[in-house]
Structures are given as C-alpha cells and as structure tokens.
Amino acid sequence: MSFLSSVRRGFLVLAIACSALLIPVAANAATIVNGDFETGSLSGWQVFNSKSSCGNWFAYTGGTKTPISGFSFFPPPQGNWAALSDEHCADTTILYQDVTLEPYWTHQLSMDLYYDSKAPIFVPSPNTLSVEGPEEPIIIGEEEEFPPINQQMRVDVMKPTAPLESVNPTDILATVFANKNGDSQTMSPTAFTADLTPFAGQVVRLRVAVAAGDFYFNGGIDAVSLTSTPPNNAITRGKVVLNKKKGTGKLTINVPGPGILTAVSKGKKKTIKTVNLTATAAGALKVPLNPTGAGRKALKNKGKLKAQLAVTFTPTGGLANTQTYKVTLKKTVKKAS
Numbered sequence: 054m055s056f057l058s059s060v061r062r063g064f065l066v067l068a069i070a071c072s073a074l075l076i077p078v079a080a081n082a083a084t085i086v087n088g089d090f091e092t093g094s095l096s097g098w099q100v101f102n103s104k105s106s107c108g109n110w111f112a113y114t115g116g117t118k119t120p121i122s123g124f125s126f127f128p129p130p131q132g133n134w135a136a137l138s139d140e141h142c143a144d145t146t147i148l149y150q151d152v153t154l155e156p157y158w159t160h161q162l163s164m165d166l167y168y169d170s171k172a173p174i175f176v177p178s179p180n181t182l183s184v185e186g187p188e189e190p191i192i193i194g195e196e197e198e199f200p201p202i203n204q205q206m207r208v209d210v211m212k213p214t215a216p217l218e219s220v221n222p223t224d225i226l227a228t229v230f231a232n233k234n235g236d237s238q239t240m241s242p243t244a245f246t247a248d249l250t251p252f253a254g255q256v257v258r259l260r261v262a263v264a265a266g267d268f269y270f271n272g273g274i275d276a277v278s279l280t281s282t283p284p285n286n287a288i289t290r291g292k293v294v295l296n297k298k299k300g301t302g303k304l305t306i307n308v309p310g311p312g313i314l315t316a317v318s319k320g321k322k323k324t325i326k327t328v329n330l331t332a333t334a335a336g337a338l339k340v341p342l343n344p345t346g347a348g349r350k351a352l353k354n355k356g357k358l359k360a361q362l363a364v365t366f367t368p369t370g371g372l373a374n375t376q377t378y379k380v381t382l383k384k385t386v387k388k389a390s
Contacts, residue, residue, distance in 0.1 A: 083154050085259070088164075088277030090134040098136075101147040101217050103184065108140025108265065110148045122269045130165045130242035135275035138263040143184040143202065148261040148274070151213050156254030157284045157370030164277040166230050167242040168206050172268035174236040175201040182207075182218040184266030202266030205232040208274075210249060213258040226252055242275070249279070284371035285309040288364065290378050291337060300352040300384030302342035304362070308332045312368035316340045319361040319377065324348035332366075340364070342382060352384040 086097025090112050100110045111120050113135060115128035121139040129135035138146040154160050184203045207220075208229040215224030229247045249257065263272035291305025306314060312332050318325035326343045340362075344352060351358045359381050367373040 082281035083152055083158070083160060083279050085152060085277045085279050086150065088279075089132050090129075090136050090275065091132050093134055095136060095148070098148050098150050101149070103145040103182075103218070104142070107142040108138060108144035108146045108263075110136055110138050110146055113137050119271055122271070124169070124171075124269065124271065126169060126271050127167050127242055127273055129275050130167070131276045135165075135273055137274075138265075138270070138272040140265050140269065143266045145182045145184050145203075145218060145262065145264045145266075146272075147182075147217055147263075149217065149258055151256055151258050152279065153256050154249060154253050155281060155283075155370060157368070158250075158253055159282045160249040160253060161280045162210070162229065162247045162249050162259070162278075163280070164208070164229070164245055165242045165273075165275045166206075166208060166240070166245055167273040168240050168263070168271060170204055170238045170265075170268070170270045172204050172270070173201070173238060174232050174234065175204045175267065176232055176234050177201075177203055180220045182220060182262055182264045184264050203264040204267045204270060206261075206263045206270070206272045207231040208245070208262070209260050210247060210252070211258045211260050213256050215258075217260065218262070226257060242273070244276075284312075284368035286312075286366055286368045286371055286374035288314075288366045288374060288376060290376070293342070293380055295383055297383050297385045300344060300349065300358070300382055302380070302382055304340040304342055304378065304380055306338050306340055306364055306366070308335060308338055308366055308368075310335045310368055312366055312371070314338055314340070315365045315367075317363045317365075318345070318348075319363050322347045324351060324358055324360045325362060325380070325382075342380060344382060348382070352382060353386070356384055356386040358382040358384075 094112050102108055114133050119126050119139045121141050209225045210227040212224050227247050229245050261274050263270055287309055289307045291307055293302050293304050295302040314330045316328045323345050324347050326345055328340050330338050332338055348358050362378050363375055364378055365373050365375040
C-alpha cells in the first residue's frame with residue numbers, strides 16, 4: 054500500500070469516527086432484570102433472610118410442591134417461572150433489586166402478587182418485619198397465651214440506603230402492596246401497579262418481604278416490569294408575526310416542557326439565520342426569523358422570502374423531534390421615484 058493510500062485510509066477512519074460522535078444516543082429505559090423469572094433462577098435479584106437456615110426465596114415452575122414446606126401453590130401466573138418464598142420455621146425473607154430511574158422520564162411499575170398463609174394474617178402495631186416473639190406466654194384476659202406473631206407480606210419501593218427490614222415511612226418511597234389485619238389468608242395472583250415518576254433520577258430499591266412468624270407463609274411474585282417513557286417532545290406551530298419594515302418576523306412554537314429548540318433554514322442557500330432557544334417550562338417560544346445575506350437579497354429584489362425551517366425540540370433528558378415548517382417573510386420595498 055502506498056503512502057498516499059495509507060493517508061487517505063487514515064482520513065476515512067477519522068471521518069467515520071467523528072461522524073459517529075454526532076449520532077445522538079437514545080437513553081436506555083430503566084429495566085427490572087429477570088422480572089419474569091424465565092431464566093429459571095433469581096438472577097438479577099438479591100435475597101436476605103433474617104435467619105440463615107429457616108427460609109428462602111426460590112424460582113419455581115408449575116406442577117411442583119413448595120421446595121421446603123411441600124405445599125401446593127399457585128402456578129406461575131405468566132410464562133413458565135415465577136418466584137416464591139418458603140420456610141420451615143419463623144423467618145423474614147426478602148427479595149430485592151435496585152433500579153436506576155432516568156431523570157425526567159415517566160416510570161410505571163407493575164407486577165403480579167399472591168400468597169398463601171397457613172395462619173391468620175397479623176400485622177403488629179407498631180409495625181415491624183421482625184418475627185421474634187416472646188419466649189414465655191403472657192396474660193391475655195385471664196389466661197396465659199402466646200400473642201399473635203408477625204404474619205404478613207408487603208412490597209415497597211424504598212431508598213436503597215435504608216435498612217432492608219425497615220418499615221419507617223421516611224425510608225419507604227411507595228408501597229405497592231401491604232397486608233392489613235383481617236385480610237384473607239390466601240390471595241390469588243393479582244396485578245398491582247405503582248407510579249414511580251416522582252422518583253425519576255433516583256436509584257430505588259424494590260423490596261418484596263414476607264414475615265412468617267406464626268406458621269408457613271408462601272408469598273409469590275411474577276411479571277415484574279417497569280415501563281419507562283421519555284419526556285414528551287411533541288411541538289406545535291403557532292402564528293407568524295411579521296415586521297414588514299425590517300423584513301423579519303417571529304414564529305411561535307409551543308413546547309411541552311423544558312428543553313432546547315433549534316430552528317435551521319433548509320436548502321442549499323440558508324436564507325434564515327439559525328436560532329437556538331432554551332425552554333424552562335411548557336409554553337410558547339418566539340423563534341426570531343432573521344434573514345441571512347442571501348435572504349436579505351431576495352427580500353430586496355422581490356419583497357418576499359419563502360423558506361423552510363427544520364425546527365427541532367429536544368426535551369431535557371429526552372429524545373429529539375424535528376418538524377419542518379414553511380414561513381414567508383415580507384418586506385416593504387420602496388418604489389423608485
């Protein structure tokens with residue numbers, strides 16, 4: 054290969070690399086890893102147990118007994134796999150995953166939840182996820198009895214810095230589901246949703262907790278998903294106000310929220326000057342229509358300038374949207390005396 058060919062190839066590689074830098078990269082939507090458990094495992098999730106040898110979370114498929122207690126349980130409500138908690142003695146089992154929510158996007162969480170408790174649901178007051186009961190019976194009425202022990206399931210979106218077993222309201226951002234006293238001992242697969250948009254831009258922790266303090270309690274979860282939508286980028290055109298004396302104008306563009314608006318003249322000859330505007334909120338932006346040298350020449354000769362503008366709005370944290378609008382500038386031309 055000649056020296057000249059090597060140089061040409063080098064310039065070609067450089068040009069390709071530079072052009073690649075100009076290609077906008079769309080933000081990746083927040084995702085629940087292995088939310089349908091179709092890997093046949095708990096990959097993507099983490100597990101915590103208050104007692105190391107009592108209970109756990111498991112990926113399971115239909116037609117099998119619960120892995121520790123050996124009970125029949127609901128088959129996975131979607132697909133072939135789901136996750137369940139099981140134990141053979143008092144334990145609090147927690148399944149959790151941390152998720153990063155893109156700023157400015159909307160985020161909708163959904164999942165299927167279900168359970169089967171072999172003892173009445175009991176939520177202590179003040180609430181706790183601890184399953185530690187008294188070692189000795191206490192007097193209830195006129196008899197010595199052991200009081201009810203924690204028996205509940207709850208699903209929360211939490212601050213990732215909070216203790217895993219916390220039920221402190223300051224640690225919980227949103228509660229998707231929580232048992233209350235009087236609930237049925239069985240809940241068939243039920244869809245639940247939560248709006249996580251208020252927490253956009255944060256890392257949040259999805260926690261699924263089962264406190265089985267009294268007797269066997271199998272909790273189930275499946276079809277966990279997060280639908281994330283970028284900010285609205287739709288724009289609409291308003292009126293054009295002309296200044297015929299100067300041959301300029303202003304084009305109104307309605308934007309849905311904060312972002313950057315760019316207006317560029319189309320065609321080989323740029324007849325309207327490029328404009329960049331910043332929107333701080335939803336509303337109307339006035340785009341100045343100022344002719345370039347070529348545009349002023351056309352106005353001087355004809356008193357009229359027709360142009361096309363590529364108007365691009367990029368919402369903060371979102372994806373660009375470009376619309377093309379036709380505009381006509383007019384200038385009062387003085388007739389020769």
